[in-house]
Amino acid sequence: MSLLEIRGLEKSFSDKQVLRGLDLNVPEKSIFGFIGKNGTGKTTTMKIILGLLKPDSGEITVAGERVSYGQTATNRLIGYLPDVPEFYPFMTCKEYLYFCGEISGMDKQEIKSRSAELLEAVGLKDEKHRIKGFSRGMRQRLGIAQALLGRPKLLICDEPTSALDPVGRREILDILVRASQETTVLFSTHILSDVERICTDVAFLNEGRVSLCGRLSDIRRSYRSDSYIIEPENSEGLAALQKAFPQLREKNGTLTFRDSELSPFELMAFISGHKLPVIKFEREEPTLESLFMEVIGK
Amino acid sequence: MRQLRAFVKKEFTDQLRSGKLFILGAVFLLFGIMSPATAKLTPKLLELVAEQDSGFKIDVVREVTAVDSFDQFFKNISTALIVFVILQAGIFTKEYSSGTLLLSLTRGMVRRRVIAAKTLTLVLLWTAGYFFCFGVAYGYTAFYWDVSAVPDLFEAVMLWWIYGLWYISLIVFFSVFISTAVGVIFCVGAVYLFYSLLGMIPRVGKYLPTYLPNAGSLTHGESLSFTVPLAAALSLIVLLLAASIPIFNRKQV
Ligand SMILES: Nc1ncnc2c1ncn2[C@@H]1O[C@H](COP(=O)(O)OP(=O)(O)O)[C@@H](O)[C@H]1O
Numbered sequence: 118m119s120l121l122e123i124r125g126l127e128k129s130f131s132d133k134q135v136l137r138g139l140d141l142n143v144p145e146k147s148i149f150g151f152i153g154k155n156g157t158g159k160t161t162t163m164k165i166i167l168g169l170l171k172p173d174s175g176e177i178t179v180a181g182e183r184v185s186y187g188q189t190a191t192n193r194l195i196g197y198l199p200d201v202p203e204f205y206p207f208m209t210c211k212e213y214l215y216f217c218g219e220i221s222g223m224d225k226q227e228i229k230s231r232s233a234e235l236l237e238a239v240g241l242k243d244e245k246h247r248i249k250g251f252s253r254g255m256r257q258r259l260g261i262a263q264a265l266l267g268r269p270k271l272l273i274c275d276e277p278t279s280a281l282d283p284v285g286r287r288e289i290l291d292i293l294v295r296a297s298q299e300t301t302v303l304f305s306t307h308i309l310s311d312v313e314r315i316c317t318d319v320a321f322l323n324e325g326r327v328s329l330c331g332r333l334s335d336i337r338r339s340y341r342s343d344s345y346i347i348e349p350e351n352s353e354g355l356a357a358l359q360k361a362f363p364q365l366r367e368k369n370g371t372l373t374f375r376d377s378e379l380s381p382f383e384l385m386a387f388i389s390g391h392k393l394p395v396i397k398f399e400r401e402e403p404t405l406e407s408l409f410m411e412v413i414g415k
Numbered sequence: 416m417r418q419l420r421a422f423v424k425k426e427f428t429d430q431l432r433s434g435k436l437f438i439l440g441a442v443f444l445l446f447g448i449m450s451p452a453t454a455k456l457t458p459k460l461l462e463l464v465a466e467q468d469s470g471f472k473i474d475v476v477r478e479v480t481a482v483d484s485f486d487q488f489f490k491n492i493s494t495a496l497i498v499f500v501i502l503q504a505g506i507f508t509k510e511y512s513s514g515t516l517l518l519s520l521t522r523g524m525v526r527r528r529v530i531a532a533k534t535l536t537l538v539l540l541w542t543a544g545y546f547f548c549f550g551v552a553y554g555y556t557a558f559y560w561d562v563s564a565v566p567d568l569f570e571a572v573m574l575w576w577i578y579g580l581w582y583i584s585l586i587v588f589f590s591v592f593i594s595t596a597v598g599v600i601f602c603v604g605a606v607y608l609f610y611s612l613l614g615m616i617p618r619v620g621k622y623l624p625t626y627l628p629n630a631g632s633l634t635h636g637e638s639l640s641f642t643v644p645l646a647a648a649l650s651l652i653v654l655l656l657a658a659s660i661p662i663f664n665r666k667q668v
C-alpha cells in the first residue's frame with residue numbers, strides 16, 4: 118500500500134504553470150528520491166503535501182487520509198524538513214525540541230527521552246549553544262531531529278543535502294538511512310549520486326509531471342536489458358565492426374547498440390571469429406544521470 | 416491549552432533573551448519615577464532660575480499636589496506606550512520574515528492559537544509594565560503628598576490601560592496583513608492620525624477611542640463621560656481581534 122498518493126496535482130503561480138498533473142505513489146518503508154532540476158516544482162509539491170500551499174486541482178492522501186489546505190490534520194503523520202529550516206535562534210536545540218514536542222501534544226517524559234535519543238543520533242547531544250550560531254549542517258541535522266520527534270509515518274526532507282559539503286552530505290544521508298528503519302523517507306534532490314547511494318525508489322519530475330517512477334532496481338533492470346557497449350582496442354577493429362554491423366552507433370571510439378537492433382551473440386561470434394581485440398564488451402548499467410537525461414529528453 | 420502555554424512561554428523566552436523585557440522594564444520604571452520627580456522638582460527648578468536671573472520674578476502660584484504628579488504620569492505613559500508599540504510591532508512579522516512560524520504550523524500549532532498566544536503576551540507585557548509604572552509613580556506620590564484627595568484616580572488609570580489594549584489589537588490586526596514591523600508601526604500611526612483628525616470635528620472627538628487618554632483630567636475633578644469612547648475602544652478591540660483570525664487562517668506562510 119502507498120503511504121502517500123498524489124493524483125493529478127496542478128499548480129500555477131500567476132501565469133506560470135509549475136505542476137501539470139503530477140501523480141506520485143510513495144510506498145511504505147521506502148527511501149524515496151524525488152528528483153528534478155532546480156525550479157521544476159519539488160518544493161511546491163512538498164508544500165502542497167503539507168497543506169502550506171493550495172493546489173489548483175488534484176488530490177493527495179497520506180495513509181488514506183485526504184490532505185486539506187490550511188489546518189492540515191494529516192501533518193500529524195508527517196515530519197517535515199524545509200529547504201532552509203529556520204528555528205527560533207534564541208533557543209538551544211534541546212529547548213527547541215521541547216517546544217516542538219509541547220505544541221504537538223507529546224507527553225513530557227516522551228519528549229525528553231525522544232529528544233535525547235535524536236540529538237544523539239544527529240550528533241548534537243553536547244551542543245549547549247543557542248541555535249543563532251549554528252552552521253548550515255547543524256541546522257539540517259537539528260531539522261531532521263525535529264522532523265523525527267513525533268515518530269512520523271512519513272519524513273519529508275526538501276533538498277537536505279544541497280547546501281552541504283561532501284562530509285556533511287554523507288552524514289545527512291547516513292541519518293536518513295537510519296531513520297528509514299522506522300519511517301518512510303521522501304526527499305527531494307538534484308544530486309543524483311545521493312539518490313544512487315541510498316534510495317530504494319525514485320521519481321523524476323520534469324515539466325510539471327513525474328516522467329519516470331518506481332523501484333530503483335526495477336528501473337535499472339528495465340533500462341539495462343537492452344543497451345550494450347563495445348570498446349575495440351584499435352581503430353581497425355572499430356572499422357571492421359562498423360562495416361559488418363552498420364546498426365552500431367559510434368561515439369569516441371566506443372560502439373553502442375540495443376539488443377532489439379542486433380543480437381549480442383552474433384556480435385560476439387564475429388569478434389571471436391575475426392580475433393578482434395576488445396577492451397570492453399558490456400551490458401550497460403545505466404547511471405541515474407543517463408536515465409535522467411533520457412527521461413527529460415536531452 | 417498546552418499549545419497556548421508553550422507558545423506564550425516561547426514568546427517570553429524571546430522577550431527575555433532579546434533584551435526587550437529589560438528595555439520595557441527600564442522604560443516603565445523610568446517613567447514611573449520621573450512622574451512624581453518632575454512634579455516635585457519643577458517648582459524648585461523654577462525658583463532656582465528665578466533667583467539666579469534677577470530680572471524675572473516667578474511666582475509659585477500654588478502648591479504642588481498629588482494631582483500634578485499624576486498629571487505627569489498620564490503625560491509620560493503615552494511616551495511609554497509609543498516605545499511599547501515600536502518595540503513590539505515585529506512580534507508577528509519577525510516570524511514571517513525568518514520563516515520560523517512554518518515549522519510550528521506544520522507541527523500542528525493551531526493558527527488562531529498563534530494569534531491568541533501573541534496577543535496574550537502583549538497584553539501581559541503591557542499590563543505588567545503599565546501597572547508597574549503606575550505602582551512606582553503612586554508609591555512616590557503617596558510618599559510626598561496626600562493621595563487620598565485625588566478624585567477618580569482608579570477610573571482614570573483603568574481607562575488609560577484599556578487605551579493601551581486598543582493599540583495591542585491594532586498591532587495584531589495589522590500584523591496579519593503586513594510583513595514588516597515598520598509597516599505595522601506606520602499603520603498603527605496612521606490609525607492614530609486618522610482618529611485624531613476625526614476628533615477635531617466638534618462633538619465627534621469625545622466619542623472616539625482616542626479620547627480615552629483625557630481620562631487623566633478626571634483627577635482634576637472634571638466630570639467627563641467616557642462611556643462612549645470606552646465602549647468604542649472595547650468593541651474595536653473585539654472586532655479587530657476577531658477579524659484577524661479568519662484572515663490569518665488564510666494567510667500563506
Ligand atoms: N510563491 C511563488 N510565487 C511565484 N512563483 C513561484 C513561487 N514559488 C515557486 N515559484 C516558481 O515555481 C517554480 C518551482 O519552484 P520550486 O517548487 O521552488 O522548485 P524546486 O524546489 O524544484 O527548485 C519556480 O520556477 C519558481 O520560480
Ligand SMILES: [Mg+2]
Nearest residue numbers: 159160200276
Ligand atoms: Mg526547492
